[in-house]
Amino acid sequence: MNITVIGRGRVGGGLAKLWEEASHQVTTLGRDGGDASNAEVIVVAVPGHTIADALQKVTGLDGQLTIDATNLYMPRDETYPSLAHQVKSIIGGPTAKSFSTVFAAAYQQISAQRVTPSNFYAAEPAAQRVTEQLIRDAGFDPVYVGDIDPGARLLEDSSGLTRALAGQIGPFFYRYAVPGEL
Numbered sequence: 001m002n003i004t005v006i007g008r009g010r011v012g013g014g015l016a017k018l019w020e021e022a023s024h025q026v027t028t029l030g031r032d033g034g035d036a037s038n039a040e041v042i043v044v045a046v047p048g049h050t051i052a053d054a055l056q057k058v059t060g061l062d063g064q065l066t067i068d069a070t071n072l073y074m075p076r077d078e079t080y081p082s083l084a085h086q087v088k089s090i091i092g093g094p095t096a097k098s099f100s101t102v103f104a105a106a107y108q109q110i111s112a113q114r115v116t117p118s119n120f121y122a123a124e125p126a127a128q129r130v131t132e133q134l135i136r137d138a139g140f141d142p143v144y145v146g147d148i149d150p151g152a153r154l155l156e157d158s159s160g161l162t163r164a165l166a167g168q169i170g171p172f173f174y175r176y177a178v179p180g181e182l
């Protein structure tokens with residue numbers, strides 16, 4: 001797939017590397033923006049409070065399937081039910097939320113794990129298949145929490161728990177399973 005990742009930091013740069021290893025074509029854009037008109041999939045990996053600014057500097061955003069990976073560590077603009085909804089209001093395509101509950105610092109250790117780590121995602125129906133594929137291509141096992149309404153906000157609101165746990169044990173993986181699967 002032809003993927004443009006907006007944000008080339010720990011998450012954006014890290015995902016680009018994982019997806020390139022899985023034979024995707026990935027372009028990363030930093031704070032100066034760029035053009036995304038060739039992209040089939042857009043991934044947003046900038047600080048949550050910079051979404052409007054970051055996307056405004058990118059040309060060619062026109063209804064592409066979008067995965068929002070952002071979190072927010074300051075008061076939110078309640079105009080939107082979630083950051084993923086804010087992203088959708090700008091790009092307009094089928095939208096998903098994922099990679100917001102997993103640690104970029106551990107990306108390079110995914111393949112060395114005894115079991116495949118989980119990665120939660122919320123998605124509109126039209127974004128579900130591609131999002132699942134890209135989660136698998138990054139090395140994770142996708143766990144669907146439902147549509148972005150209310151799934152995206154639920155994932156964003158879990159960031160406090162994630163940070164509290166990381167404060168105790170550092171960057172971690174998690175694995176969700178139905179009985180009998182482990």
Ligand SMILES: NC(=O)c1ccc[n+]([C@@H]2O[C@H](COP(=O)([O-])OP(=O)(O)OC[C@H]3O[C@@H](n4cnc5c(N)ncnc54)[C@H](OP(=O)(O)O)[C@@H]3O)[C@@H](O)[C@H]2O)c1
Nearest residue numbers: 007008009010011030031045046047048050054070071104
């Ligand atoms: N780090 C993690 O483990 C982790 C896990 C889950 C979710 N997240 C979320 O993912 C997002 C990215 O996190 P990160 O750790 O990758 O951050 P990061 O390493 O600091 O990278 C941030 C990226 O966003 C760009 N950026 C920063 N300010 C911007 C602005 N005002 N306008 C446009 N672009 C801007 C930067 O551009 P330049 O390259 O030009 O500086 C950089 O490429 C955040 O929302 C974070 O909460 C992070």
